[in-house]
Amino acid sequence: MTIKDRKTIRKYKAMDVDKNLIHSLLATASRAATMGNMQLYSVVETRSQAIKEVLAPLHFNQPMVMGAPVVLTFIADFNRFTRWCELSDADAGYDNFLSFSNAMTDAMLFCQNFCTLAEEAGLGTCFLGTTVYNPQGIIDVLKLPRLTFPVATITVGYPDENPEQPDRLDISDIIHEETYRVVSDEDIRRAYAYKESLQENKHFVEINKKQNLAQVFTDCRYTRRDNEAMSRGMLDALKKQGFLK
Amino acid sequence: MTIKDRKTIRKYKAMDVDKNLIHSLLATASRAATMGNMQLYSVVETRSQAIKEVLAPLHFNQPMVMGAPVVLTFIADFNRFTRWCELSDADAGYDNFLSFSNAMTDAMLFCQNFCTLAEEAGLGTCFLGTTVYNPQGIIDVLKLPRLTFPVATITVGYPDENPEQPDRLDISDIIHEETYRVVSDEDIRRAYAYKESLQENKHFVEINKKQNLAQVFTDCRYTRRDNEAMSRGMLDALKKQGFLK
Numbered sequence: 001m002t003i004k005d006r007k008t009i010r011k012y013k014a015m016d017v018d019k020n021l022i023h024s025l026l027a028t029a030s031r032a033a034t035m036g037n038m039q040l041y042s043v044v045e046t047r048s049q050a051i052k053e054v055l056a057p058l059h060f061n062q063p064m065v066m067g068a069p070v071v072l073t074f075i076a077d078f079n080r081f082t083r084w085c086e087l088s089d090a091d092a093g094y095d096n097f098l099s100f101s102n103a104m105t106d107a108m109l110f111c112q113n114f115c116t117l118a119e120e121a122g123l124g125t126c127f128l129g130t131t132v133y134n135p136q137g138i139i140d141v142l143k144l145p146r147l148t149f150p151v152a153t154i155t156v157g158y159p160d161e162n163p164e165q166p167d168r169l170d171i172s173d174i175i176h177e178e179t180y181r182v183v184s185d186e187d188i189r190r191a192y193a194y195k196e197s198l199q200e201n202k203h204f205v206e207i208n209k210k211q212n213l214a215q216v217f218t219d220c221r222y223t224r225r226d227n228e229a230m231s232r233g234m235l236d237a238l239k240k241q242g243f244l245k
Numbered sequence: 246m247t248i249k250d251r252k253t254i255r256k257y258k259a260m261d262v263d264k265n266l267i268h269s270l271l272a273t274a275s276r277a278a279t280m281g282n283m284q285l286y287s288v289v290e291t292r293s294q295a296i297k298e299v300l301a302p303l304h305f306n307q308p309m310v311m312g313a314p315v316v317l318t319f320i321a322d323f324n325r326f327t328r329w330c331e332l333s334d335a336d337a338g339y340d341n342f343l344s345f346s347n348a349m350t351d352a353m354l355f356c357q358n359f360c361t362l363a364e365e366a367g368l369g370t371c372f373l374g375t376t377v378y379n380p381q382g383i384i385d386v387l388k389l390p391r392l393t394f395p396v397a398t399i400t401v402g403y404p405d406e407n408p409e410q411p412d413r414l415d416i417s418d419i420i421h422e423e424t425y426r427v428v429s430d431e432d433i434r435r436a437y438a439y440k441e442s443l444q445e446n447k448h449f450v451e452i453n454k455k456q457n458l459a460q461v462f463t464d465c466r467y468t469r470r471d472n473e474a475m476s477r478g479m480l481d482a483l484k485k486q487g488f489l490k
Contacts, residue, residue, distance in 0.1 A: 003273055003274065003276055003277075003358055003361065003362060004273050004276060005276075006276045006277070008278060023416055023417075023420060026416050026419065026420060027413075027416035028248055028249050029248070030413050030414070030416060030419065031248055031249060031250075031251045031410075031413070032248075032251070032357060033253060033360070033370075033371075033372035035374045036374075036462070036466055036467060037411050037412070037413075037440075038462070038467075039413065039414050039419065041419065042419055042420070042421055042425065043419060043420055043421070044420075044421045044422075044423070044424060044425060045420055045421070045422055045423070046423055047422075047423070048423050051423055051424070075425070080418070080428070080433065080436065081462075083428070083430075083433045084433050084434075084436070084437045084459055085459040085462065085463050087430055087433055087434060087459075088456075088457045088458075088459035088460060089456065089457075089460070090457070090459035090460040090462065090463040090464070091463050091464070091469055092459075092463055092469075093463065093467075093468060093469020093470070093472045093473065094467075094472065096472050096473050096476040097476040097479060097480055098377065098378075098472050098473075098475045098476040098479055099472055099476075101349075101377050101479065102374065102377075104346075104349070104353075105353060105374070105396070105397065108349075108350060108353035108354060108357070109353060109356075109357045109360075109372075111354075112277060112353065112354045112357035112358060113248055113357060113361070115278070116248065116357075116358070116361055117248060125278075126278075127278035127354075129280045129281075129347065129350070132343065132346050132347075132350075133343075141424070142421075142424045142425055143424045143425045144425050145425060148425065151350070152350065165276075166282050167282070168272075168275050168276070168282075168284065169275070169284050171268055171271050171272035171275060172268075173325070174271065174275065174284065174286065174287055174288060175268060175271060175287070175288055175289075175290055176287055176288070176289045176290070176387075177289075177290055177292075178289070178290070178291055178292070178293050178296055179289060179296070179386070179387045179388045180287065180289060180320070180387055180388045180389050180390060180393065183325070183328070185328075185332055188325065188328045188329050188332055189329075189332060191325065191329070192329045195282075211333075211334065212333045212334075212335070213333070214329055214330045214332075214333035214335035214337075215333060215334070215335040217281070217283070217326075217330065217335065218330050218335040218336050218337055218338065219335070219336070221281060222281060222283075222338075222339075223338060224336055224337075224338020225338070227338045227339065227341050227343050227344055228338065228341050228343075230343045231341040231342040231343040231344075234342060234343055234346065235342055
């Protein structure tokens with residue numbers, strides 16, 4: 001699978017994925033750009049059924065966690081670098097928000113490279129956005145030390161489904177020339193019109209008894225109440241891990 | 246250039262990069278995973294000399310900003326989606342930190358995909374981590390509205406240099422099996438020993454009159470004082486853009 005053909009794979013064959021293959025793909029992925037060549041990330045590779053069972057509810061029981069042979073949790077990691085500094089009598093000033101942002105960035109570039117390489121190697125992946133919904137739970141289960149934070153989870157396995165590629169916005173609605181342009185209401189309506197016209201989305205509106213697709217997002221999928229509660233949880237966990245005062 | 250061969254390119258030929266090529270690479274890059282298919286990102290494409298001149302000091306006058314034909318600023322963007330919700334009588338609850346994190350994640354995956362595709366197409370790229378050092382300055386120059394935030398800048402052009410690939414940590418120091426392992430001081434010292442042994446790094450220690458490489462990072466490159474000041478600036482800008490209360 002190339003970047004152009006990429007799609008999320010949620011069902012995997014009951015077939016192991018060789019550990020050396022995963023490690024070799026991760027090694028190549030680490031060629032991604034990284035802040036000052038500090039490589040501010042780690043990855044936790046979970047294969048044990050017992051640990052998947054405690055991770056699964058933290059990911060809202062999405063079936064990919066139990067169904068995939070390999071679950072990779074990508075960690076923004078300033079712990080390793082800070083410990084090296086401490087062992088070198090160097091004053092490591094990385095217990096702050098900018099440093100978290102830098103480590104999260106490093107981890108995401110590494111993670112996306114891994115996904116591209118895994119797909120080129122015939123594997124399927126699913127990105128679990130739920131990683132930051134209850135980070136403290138994941139921190140506890142994976143025993144993440146200070147100055148580390150889970151930012152992405154990828155389930156990996158050989159594909160056992162071949163879904164259609166989902167829609168995307170027209171790239172002209174994403175690109176702004178020179179500066180961010182003033183976008184009219186009409187532009188916004190036009191940008192999302194195709195998405196609203198899809199049969200699948202019309203069905204979601206109907207079964208959720210909503211007036212339109214945007215309300216399915218705001219009232220059912222990603223609600224203000226959940227987002228605000230999870231924001232507090234994420235900020236609390238950042239404090240506990242030492243990234244925020 | 247493939248992911249395995251990737252290196253940062255800081256010098257570019259005085260040769261334009263076709264706009265259609267950039268847009269087509271961005272369209273393909275948008276195949277990256279995205280939270281709920283919301284595509285929470287935009288990209289500002291800067292080619293004008295005048296705007297590069299005001300961006301350059303915000304990137305600490307790194308010469309790539311003026312030297313590259315194209316400067317792309319990747320934006321975590323919940324503005325477009327929120328406006329669609331507002332036009333649909335839907336209560337958009339995305340003015341919070343979790344939503345920023347989701348949008349930053351989406352933007353980073355999209356950005357890394359773009360870099361991989363650009364390199365495959367023979368272009369060179371440089372990731373400017375300085376984007377979050379003075380985000381308010383970039384917000385002002387690029388006229389970024391509420392619920393948007395600049396998270397990455399990529400300079401793009403045809404390579405006019407062919408540097409060596411930099412070192413990377415051994416992947417075994419990045420991977421943790423099942424849970425984050427307790428890493429010994431010895432493990433840490435061993436992980437960074439190769440980096441410390443490089444002639445180039447020994448030279449940095451010498452010219453900066455430091456005892457070791459870690460001190461070059463903590464005392465010269467990424468200091469506590471700078472990180473703490475820039476953390477405050479980043480959090481202030483997040484508040485101003487509506488992502489933090």
